[in-house]
């Protein structure tokens with residue numbers, strides 16, 4: 655299959671590129687060439703900045719593809735421009751969404767039919783993703799182009815710092831745990847977080863690419879959500895340290911720790927809500943079958959943090 659990946663050199667996009675290249679697909683990645691990563695053999699790189707009008711169209715030239723995967727659809731106008739630029743060169747458009755568009759949840763586990771309300775002002779971030787989804791529906795409808803939107807929950811696994819318990823991806827919070835300082839968890843620690851392992855999520859993209867006839871909208875993740883307290887326990891286990899945890903109201907964490915730069919209001923308020931989704935539709939329709947549990951994905955992430963020197967035992971700085 656000939657696949658165009660917009661993004662494709664970091665974390666989830668990189669994992670998708672690897673999967674496709676390994677099985678012999680013809681892959682072209684489009685990006686600005688800033689992210690340092692040696693592409694797998696046979697993968698073509700095309701340089702373009704999708705924020706610059708006309709850049710993608712010029713860079714892709716007269717190439718044609720069976721499908722395109724857009725990893726960085728962060729605003730409605732940008733998603734629309736990308737589709738307008740390539741719709742006549744592709745047979746299937748796959749966009750990476752986010753289950754964040756459904757938050758705050760009214761019921762759990764939430765499914766693809768959960769309402770998407772304008773997010774509360776203090777969160778901001780996901781209205782760009784919701785607008786990208788909407789733009790994709792409209793533009794693909796106009797161009798009669800099959801559209802698949804895959805929405806990961808919080809992505810974890812080798813390749814990036816995991817979501818921390820204050821809703822960011824700050825390595826210092828993991829280092830503090832390793833140093834024996836308490837993990838300060840929002841509210842009573844019974845909030846739910848659902849991680850999708852980057853390796854499973856990449857499989858979901860490949861399954862979607864292989865089945866354009868199953869075009870649709872799918873939430874993708876691991877099988878179950880875990881509590882924040884259990885997340886702290888799993889982190890401590892994986893680090894080989896004694897669990898030391900403290901619960902505190904989210905707003906108190908913000909006011910006490912905002913000055914440290916390790917907590918953002920938006921991240922904290924997002925993390926403090928339940929994140930819990932069913933992946934039944936992806937399992938039923940696409941045959942998605944995640945291999946990694948939250949437990950082993952968290953262990954793999956912590957190993958990656960050690961291996962990369964992101965956290966270190968006995969660090970003094």
Ligand SMILES: NC(=O)c1ccc[n+]([C@@H]2O[C@H](COP(=O)([O-])OP(=O)(O)OC[C@H]3O[C@@H](n4cnc5c(N)ncnc54)[C@H](OP(=O)(O)O)[C@@H]3O)[C@@H](O)[C@H]2O)c1
Pocket residue numbers: 660661662663664665666667668684685686687688689690702703704705725726727750751752753754783805806807808809810
């Ligand atoms: N992280 C999570 O927990 C989470 C959860 C749910 C959904 N998501 C979704 O996952 C997606 C992120 O995917 P990812 O893991 O592949 O990581 P990413 O860090 O967003 O990947 C960025 C990729 O896009 C390229 N890029 C960035 N800006 C560009 C531009 N203006 N023009 C062209 N290329 C550009 C980068 O390469 P260059 O720097 O070389 O340009 C790189 O290849 C997003 O859609 C996000 O909403 C993430």
